[in-house]
Amino acid sequence: MTRMAFLLAVALPMWAGDAIAEDYSIGTIEIAAPWTRATPKGANIAAAYMTLRNKGTVPDRLVSGSVAVAGRFEVHRMVMEQGVAKMRPVEGGLEIKPGETVELKPGSFHVMLMGLKQPLQKGEKVKGTLEFEKAGKVDIEYAVEALGATAPTAGEHQH
Numbered sequence: 469m470t471r472m473a474f475l476l477a478v479a480l481p482m483w484a485g486d487a488i489a490e491d492y493s494i495g496t497i498e499i500a501a502p503w504t505r506a507t508p509k510g511a512n513i514a515a516a517y518m519t520l521r522n523k524g525t526v527p528d529r530l531v532s533g534s535v536a537v538a539g540r541f542e543v544h545r546m547v548m549e550q551g552v553a554k555m556r557p558v559e560g561g562l563e564i565k566p567g568e569t570v571e572l573k574p575g576s577f578h579v580m581l582m583g584l585k586q587p588l589q590k591g592e593k594v595k596g597t598l599e600f601e602k603a604g605k606v607d608i609e610y611a612v613e614a615l616g617a618t619a620p621t622a623g624e625h626q627h
């Protein structure tokens with residue numbers, strides 16, 4: 469297959485018309501509203517966000533994941549080093565204690581999609597997986613919000 473034919477084959481099925489973030493669950497873990505942002509031309513990384521809730525009685529961890537359009541998936545946290553905000557991988561996975569909610573949001577924990585194979589466009593949904601130490605693996609889709617968005621499209625989440 470030529471490179472162009474390959475790009476079209478992976479890009480076309482991703483068009484979904486809107487970008488309302490949806491909720492998912494696996495085992496005792498609830499995943500609310502995974503979302504990311506449109507990327508400027510030439511960008512090869514993007515941050516993605518979601519809310520994780522553990523309804524179980526034992527701790528679990530987000531240990532890995534994947535996204536079809538990126539080469540690598542990492543969970544990052546923000547740290548202050550000498551007054552400068554930097555991001556660092558979360559070693560050993562992101563813990564979600566029983567009964568707790570962990571928010572991945574701008575300025576805090578986030579998923580880093582690295583080695584983007586194509587720009588992310590507003591309105592698309594990006595397919596991926598998340599893997600939890602105990603709950604296992606789940607298929608999810610990230611809603612792609614506008615460049616510069618700070619929260620997912622609101623309206624349907626009344627928790």
Ligand SMILES: [Cu+2]
Nearest residue numbers: 544555578580
């Ligand atoms: Cu990061």
